[in-house]
Amino acid sequence: MAMAEKSKILVIGATGYMGKSIVEESVRTEHPTFALVREISLSDPTKNKLITHFKALGVNILLGDLNDHISLVGAIKQVDVVICLISSSQVSDQTKIIAAIKEAGNIKRFFPSEFGSDVDRTKAVGLAKSAFSLKAQIRRAIEADGIPYTYIVSNCFSGFFLPSLGQFQQGILSSPPRDKVLIYGDGNVKGIINAEEDIAAYTIRAVDDSRTLNKVLYINCPENIVSMNDLVTLWEKKIGKTLEKTYVSEEQLLKNIEDSPAPINMYLSLTHSVFVKGDQTSFTLNPAYEVEVSELYPDVKYTSVEEYLDKFV
Template identity: 60%
Template sequence: MGEKILIIGGTGYIGKFVVEASAKSGHPTFALMREASLSDPAKSELVETFKKSGVTFLTGDLNDHESLVKAIKQVDVVISTVGFMQIADQYKIIAAIKEAGNVKRFLPSEFGNDLDRCRAVDPINQNFQLKVQLRRAIEAEGIPYTYIVCNLFAGYALSNFLQLGATAPPRDKIVIPGDGNVKAVFNEEHDIGAYTVKASVDPRTLNKILYIKPPHNIYSFNELVACWEKKIGNTLEKIYVAEDELLKQIEESPMPVNVILSINHCIFVKGDQTYFEIDPAVGVEASQLYPDVKYTTVDEYITQFV
């Protein structure tokens, strides 16, 4: 049957794609759900979808140690996809994994940049540092792990080309952080789910970082805009925001704008997703490891918005 996989945070943004990929892959798939979530009307459609795909619900809560241990004892692999505000709560998962003593692999909630190579500014740096500390805690406890570095979510970055408040890619003018030449990596969410599940049971990814960095998804902001202009047959007015101006905006903006801008700064000015080569001693690249996953390219993805 394959390893049993438990997803914690399965109704969240990336969580639902991981649950779907796990169920599709034929692994016995479990989702940890709070009682309140199971009866939440806002989540009923998703819960129904999970049920139909054969997902088993285990009721439990990060704040209820016993329920957590009980759930973890039933599985081989634990994948956490908890959100931004719950990163530190994952120490409770570490404690439960230690007590359960049966877990073959833990994937903490990362799903962004490689945190050990980040040069971000606050406020996002505070969140990144929490994740770095969590990595060190997992390693110190000797828990077998895989870290998923999926870079940018296409649904988040390409649906509006990171234009604040926009609901579609722009057709007249575009604001670009930095000089637009720094390369970033954009990945479609179903692909991230598929790669995550494959890596969670793969001996080649044990105690390694899985970088999702397919060659056709590495673009600079300028390249992205050029690709879009070609599709819509129109040239956009480009407004470049120099680094000092961007840093000033980060300092002066309220939450969550300052968080978004600080993410943009580390990716599109510092180049935190692409400034280093993958070190084979610590990491592997997903599209090389799993050529059978037919990933969605940036070019294909943005075509839907034309």
């Protein structure tokens, strides 16, 4: 894309968990950046503060709603690429975005709201299974309508998983434990944990890259492929202390998933998928339609799990 005009990017879900990172990276890399914002968000103090921040960066704020087809088509007609980051509870609403993209007829690439494990390669149970199934249905709808796409398999978020060190039985902790730790299964199954800012950087790099068109893009940063035993060892080394370890069998974890209230049951379902069933690392990529970021963008300096843990020491 040297000397070529950079694609105009519309971010839907800009005020959500990954939204800020994607918007800021799009601006940083000088893409004309647009954010679709619901009018109700303007009266939410937290979201309004973020929207004000976006405006200061030069982001074009477009008022619209997934349930307002006219506003959605109008927003989409102003850009080249749509990146969707809506919450898992809204995943099915992406059929409305697909319909609007089809009507607008100008979109070069659609990034649906994935940003997790590969939904076509999962042995998840419970709520995670249901969530992955809905995302897989969106993939099939995109493909059926012939919409150009890139699916981002970002794997685990560092900001979500590492502060708790996977200790979700009591909810999300603010820092890793310093006395006792639960390890699921035998602790040797590897998952992949990436920093949100790095996920954003790789996503925006893919926008105008022909090598990622109609492909699944895996963010499998080599230093971030770790097991729960690896994580605990890294943390013990940093704090200079050995933790008391309790290994939780798969059978017990499945019971915990069944007995836990929301959202803990979802957190445990994801942990089971990643660190017991190996859903992020138990397969090899098919080069016909799957590509990996460390091969495409070896120049990107990402934050390793070990470096990320430093902030909690």
